[in-house]
Amino acid sequence: MAQNLTEDGKVTKRIIKAGEGLQPKKKSEVSVHYEAFLVKQDSKFDSSRDRNAPFAFTLNGGQVIEAWEIAVPTMKVGEVAEITCSYEYGYGEKGRAPIVPKKASLRFVVELLGAWEPAGSARQRLEAAASKKEEGNELFKKGAVDKALFAYRRARDYIIDLWDCEPEEQVECRELVIAIQSNIAICYIKLREWDNALEVCKKVLDRDPCNVKACYRIGQISTETLDFEEGIQYVKLGLQVIIN
Numbered sequence: 001m002a003q004n005l006t007e008d009g010k011v012t013k014r015i016i017k018a019g020e021g022l023q024p025k026k027k028s029e030v031s032v033h034y035e036a037f038l039v040k041q042d043s044k045f046d047s048s049r050d051r052n053a054p055f056a057f058t059l060n061g062g063q064v065i066e067a068w069e070i071a072v073p074t075m076k077v078g079e080v081a082e083i084t085c086s087y088e089y090g091y092g093e094k095g096r097a098p099i100v101p102k103k104a105s106l107r108f109v110v111e112l113l114g115a116w117e118p119a120g121s122a123r124q125r126l127e128a129a130a131s132k133k134e135e136g137n138e139l140f141k142k143g144a145v146d147k148a149l150f151a152y153r154r155a156r157d158y159i160i161d162l163w164d165c166e167p168e169e170q171v172e173c174r175e176l177v178i179a180i181q182s183n184i185a186i187c188y189i190k191l192r193e194w195d196n197a198l199e200v201c202k203k204v205l206d207r208d209p210c211n212v213k214a215c216y217r218i219g220q221i222s223t224e225t226l227d228f229e230e231g232i233q234y235v236k237l238g239l240q241v242i243i244n
Contacts, residue, residue, distance in 0.1 A: 001014065002014040002082075002084070005070050005071055005074065006070065006089070010085060010086040010088060010089055011066075011067045011070050011071060011083070011084070011085045011086075011089050012083070012084050012085075013071050013074060013075075013081050013082070013083050014081060014082045015079060015080075015081050016080040016081060016082055016109070017078070017079060017080035017111075018076070018078075018079060019075060019076025019077050019078035019079030019112060020076065020077065020078040020138075020139055020142045020144040020147060021076050021077025021078050021112075021114075021115075021135060021138070021139055021144070021147060021151070022076060022077055022115070022135060023073065023074070023075065023076050023077075023115075024059055024072065024073050024075070024112075024115035025059075025115070025117060026059065026060060026073070027058065027059060027060060027061075027117070027118065028058070028059050028073075028115040028116065028117055029056060029057070029058050029059075029115070029116055029117075029118065030056065030057060030058075030059060030072060030112060030113075030114065030115045030116075031054045031055070031056045031112075031113040031114045031115075031150075032048070032054060032055055032056075032072070032110050032111060032112055032113055033048050033049050033054050033055070033110070033111045033113060034046075034047070034048050034049075034055065034108050034109065034110045034111070035047045035048075035049060035050075035108065035109045036106065036107075036108050037106065037107040037108070037109075038100065038101070038104055038105075038106065038107075039084065039104070039105040039106060039107050040104065040105065045099050045100060046099070054113055058118075059072065059073060065085070065089065065090050065091065065106075066085075066088075066089045066090075067083060067085035067089040067090060067106070067108075068083070068108075068110075070089070071083045071110070072110065072112065075110070075112040076112065077112050077113070077114055077115060077135075077139070077147055077150075077151075078111075078112065078139070078144055078147045079111070079112050080109065080110070080111045081109075081110055081112075082107065082108070082109055082110075083107070083108045083109075083110055084105070084106065084107045084108075085105065085106050086105050087102075087103040087104055087105060087106075090104065090105070090106045091104065091106075113147070113150055114147070114150040114151060114154055116128070116132060116154045116158075117131075119158055122162055122164065122165035122166070122169050122173075123169070125158045125159050125162055126158075126159060126162070126169060126172055126173060126176065128155075128158045129155045129156070129158040129159045129176055129180065130155075130176060131155075132151050132152070132154050132155035132158065133151070133152065133155045133176070133179065133180055133183065135151045136148040136149075136151035136152040136155060136180075136183060137183070139151055140183070140186075140187070145187050145190045145191060146187075146191065148183075148187055149184060149187040149188070149191070152180050152183045152184045152187065153184060155180050156177065156180045156181065156184065159173050159176060159177060160177060174207060177207060178204055178207050178208050178211065181200050181203055181204045181207075182204055182211070182213055182214065184200050185197050185200040185201045185204065185214070185217055186217070188200060189217060189220060189221065192224070194221050194224055194225050197217065197221050198218060198221050198225075201214045201217050201218050201221070202214075202218070218230070219232075
C-alpha cells in the first residue's frame, strides 16, 4: 500500500523491499540506483541501472527534484521503493524537454544503496569511519553482505588517506583501517570475488605484516583459485606468527 508523504497526497511511496540499514540524516550524502518512468505513457525515460552507474547526491543540496528530497530520507539503506509524484514535485509545468513533457507525473523505482555524513577534521573522520563500520557490522549480521560491503568501503574512504593528525589519532586510524579492510575482505570472500578479496588481504598485511586473519583468508582464497603455492606460503607465515 502506498503511503502519502505530503498533505496534498501528491508524493507517495510504496515499499517494494524493506531495508536493513539506517535512514539518512538531514544533510547525508546518499547513493541510489533508480529507474524513472512517465506515468501517463508508462514509459521509462532514465535509469542508473541501465548505465550500471549508481547516482550520488547530497540531501537538501538542490541536486534532485523535490519528491526525492521528501521520499529518500524516509528510506532505509537497502530499501527499494516506488515513489510517485505530480509535476509540482517533479520537473514542474515546463517539464524537462525533450525527455519529460510539461506537467508530467512521474514514477521512480529507487534503491537506497548507502548513506554517509560529511566529515572535516581528523576526529570527525575517525568517528564517521567507526560509525560506518558498525553499520556494516549490523548489515553483515543480517546477511546483507553487499550493503555491508558498501558501508565498509565508505568507512574506509573517510580515513584511508588520513595522515595530518595527532600521533594517537594516527595509531587509531591505522588500527581502524586494518579492521575495516579485514571486514571488506570477508565480504568479498562471501561474494566469491576472489581477486578483490586477495588484493584487500594483502593491503591488510602491508599495514600489519603479522595479521593472522589476513594470512588465513589468503589460504582460504587460494583453495578456491587453486593457487596452492601462494596459499601455503601465507599459511606458514600465519603459523610462524602464532608460534612466535
